[in-house]
Amino acid sequence: MATLRQTQSVETKHKLSNTLRNWLPILHSSLSDLGEAMEPFIEANPVVEVKSGFEEEYEKKIPKKIINRAVSNSRTEQIEALTVQNRSLHDVLDEQLGAPLFPTPISEAIAEYVVANLDENGYYEGESEAFCQEEGITLEEFEKIRLRFAHVEPVGIGAVDLSESFMFQLDSSDISDEAYPLACTVIKDMQNIYSYSDEENFTEVMRVLGTFKNPPSIEYQEESQQVVPDLMIYFDENENIEVKLNDAYYPTISIDTEYAVEHDFISQKIKEAKSLVDALDMRKATLYKVGLMIVEYQYEFFTGGQIMPLTLKTLADEFGHNPSTISRAIANKYIACDRGILAMKEFFTTAIDEDVSNAAIKDYLIGLVKEESHAKPLSDMKLLEMIQEKFKVKMVRRTIAKYRKQLNIAGSSERKKLYQLH
Structure with missing residues (x-):
C-alpha cells in the first residue's frame, strides 16, 4: 500500500x-x-x-456597454481599429536606407546593421567593433555614418541612449538659438534637470523637451501591437x-x-x-x-x-x-x-524608489502645501509622515524632495520666506 x-x-x-x-x-x-x-x-x-x-x-x-461609454484615450485611441496592423518601424526605416543619407555601399551596409540591431525602444545596441573589424573600417568611420540617423524619421531612432536620442530630436526641433545651449546642457544632465529652473530660457527648453518621443519608437510600439x-x-x-x-x-x-x-x-x-x-x-x-x-x-x-x-x-x-x-x-x-x-x-505605476503609484501622492502633496501654516510650513519629514499615514506605504524623505522639485514646490524654509513677502 x-x-x-x-x-x-x-x-x-x-x-x-x-x-x-x-x-x-x-x-x-x-x-x-x-x-x-x-x-x-x-x-x-x-x-x-x-x-x-x-x-x-x-x-x-466586447460588451457594448464598454464601447458606448468609452472615452477617447491617448494610450489606446480607436477601439474599433485595435487589431489593424499599420506600417512597422522597419518598413519606414527601410525606405530611408539609401541616398541621400546613405549613398555608398558601405554607408548603406552600416545603416542596415544599425537598423538590424535596434532594441524594442529604437535604441542601437549592436557590436560596432566586431562589425568594423569584419568590414575593414574604423570605429570613427562607423560612428560618422551612424550619426546620420539624426536625420532619419522617426527622429531619435538609432541613438545609443536617451540623451543622444534627445540630441537628435533637438536638432530637428523649433527651439530658439538663445535656448539651444541650455537645452544641450539639460539633456546631458537630465538627472538634475530641475536645478536649471532659474535659467532664463528654462521654460522654453522644457516645452521643447516635452514634445520629444521617449522612447523614440513609441509611435510604432503602439501602432504595430495588436x-x-x-x-x-x-x-x-x-x-x-x-x-x-x-x-x-x-x-x-x-x-x-x-x-x-x-x-x-x-x-x-x-x-x-x-x-x-x-x-x-x-x-x-x-x-x-x-x-x-x-x-x-x-x-x-x-x-x-x-x-x-x-x-x-x-x-x-x-x-x-x-x-x-x-x-x-x-x-x-x-x-x-x-x-x-x-x-x-x-x-x-512605479516610482523610482518605491513600487507605488505616485499620481495620487503628488496630488495629496500639493493639497498639503496649499493648506499648510504660513508661519510654520511643513518640512519634508512631516510631509513624509503624513503621506505614509494616508497611503499606508513606506517611503523615504528624498522621494518627497524629488516630488517637490518635480512639482516646482520650494523647500519649507524657502516657502516660509516667500510667505513673509506677501
Missing part, C-alpha cells in the same frame, strides 16, 4: 509539474500571442486540434461592477481520444494535451483573480477617480508567488473599461 501511495504522489506531482511548465509561458504571453506560445506544446501532438480565437472582429466580442484586452471591467444595468474574461479570444483545444486505449503513445499525448488545457484554465483563473484584485484596490478609478498606490508585492503575497512572476504575468496584458483600454501595469 505504501508503494501505491508513493506512486500516486509521484504521478500527481508529475501531472502538476507538467501543467506548471506549460502554464508559465502561456501566462506570460499576451492574448494576441497566446497561439504562438502554445505552438511548442502542440506541434508534436497528433491528438490536439487548436482553433484560433481571432476569427471574428474585436468589436463583436491590443486585445484579457479582461473587461464594466458596470451592468444595475450599476454593479462586472469583471469578465475575454475568453472569446482564447484558442479552442479539441482532443481526439478515439485510439487512446490501443496505443501507449497516443495515451501519453492525450495526457499532455489535457495538461495544456489545464494550463490554459490556470491562465484564465489567475488573470481573473488579478482583475478582481485590481477592482478591489482601484475601485475609485473605475468610478472616475485616480489610480491609487498598489504594489506588485501585494498581489504576489495574495498569490504566493514572487513579485517578478506577477510582473511578467501582467506584462502585455490589457483591461478594457469605460475609461478606455489600459495596460495592466498602469495599475501598478
Whole structure:
C-alpha cells in the first residue's frame, strides 16, 4: 500500500509539474500571442486540434456597454481599429536606407546593421567593433555614418541612449538659438534637470523637451501591437461592477481520444494535451483573480477617480508567488473599461524608489502645501509622515524632495520666506 501511495504522489506531482511548465509561458504571453506560445506544446501532438480565437472582429466580442461609454484615450485611441496592423518601424526605416543619407555601399551596409540591431525602444545596441573589424573600417568611420540617423524619421531612432536620442530630436526641433545651449546642457544632465529652473530660457527648453518621443519608437510600439484586452471591467444595468474574461479570444483545444486505449503513445499525448488545457484554465483563473484584485484596490478609478498606490508585492503575497512572476504575468496584458483600454501595469505605476503609484501622492502633496501654516510650513519629514499615514506605504524623505522639485514646490524654509513677502 505504501508503494501505491508513493506512486500516486509521484504521478500527481508529475501531472502538476507538467501543467506548471506549460502554464508559465502561456501566462506570460499576451492574448494576441497566446497561439504562438502554445505552438511548442502542440506541434508534436497528433491528438490536439487548436482553433484560433481571432476569427471574428474585436468589436463583436466586447460588451457594448464598454464601447458606448468609452472615452477617447491617448494610450489606446480607436477601439474599433485595435487589431489593424499599420506600417512597422522597419518598413519606414527601410525606405530611408539609401541616398541621400546613405549613398555608398558601405554607408548603406552600416545603416542596415544599425537598423538590424535596434532594441524594442529604437535604441542601437549592436557590436560596432566586431562589425568594423569584419568590414575593414574604423570605429570613427562607423560612428560618422551612424550619426546620420539624426536625420532619419522617426527622429531619435538609432541613438545609443536617451540623451543622444534627445540630441537628435533637438536638432530637428523649433527651439530658439538663445535656448539651444541650455537645452544641450539639460539633456546631458537630465538627472538634475530641475536645478536649471532659474535659467532664463528654462521654460522654453522644457516645452521643447516635452514634445520629444521617449522612447523614440513609441509611435510604432503602439501602432504595430495588436491590443486585445484579457479582461473587461464594466458596470451592468444595475450599476454593479462586472469583471469578465475575454475568453472569446482564447484558442479552442479539441482532443481526439478515439485510439487512446490501443496505443501507449497516443495515451501519453492525450495526457499532455489535457495538461495544456489545464494550463490554459490556470491562465484564465489567475488573470481573473488579478482583475478582481485590481477592482478591489482601484475601485475609485473605475468610478472616475485616480489610480491609487498598489504594489506588485501585494498581489504576489495574495498569490504566493514572487513579485517578478506577477510582473511578467501582467506584462502585455490589457483591461478594457469605460475609461478606455489600459495596460495592466498602469495599475501598478512605479516610482523610482518605491513600487507605488505616485499620481495620487503628488496630488495629496500639493493639497498639503496649499493648506499648510504660513508661519510654520511643513518640512519634508512631516510631509513624509503624513503621506505614509494616508497611503499606508513606506517611503523615504528624498522621494518627497524629488516630488517637490518635480512639482516646482520650494523647500519649507524657502516657502516660509516667500510667505513673509506677501
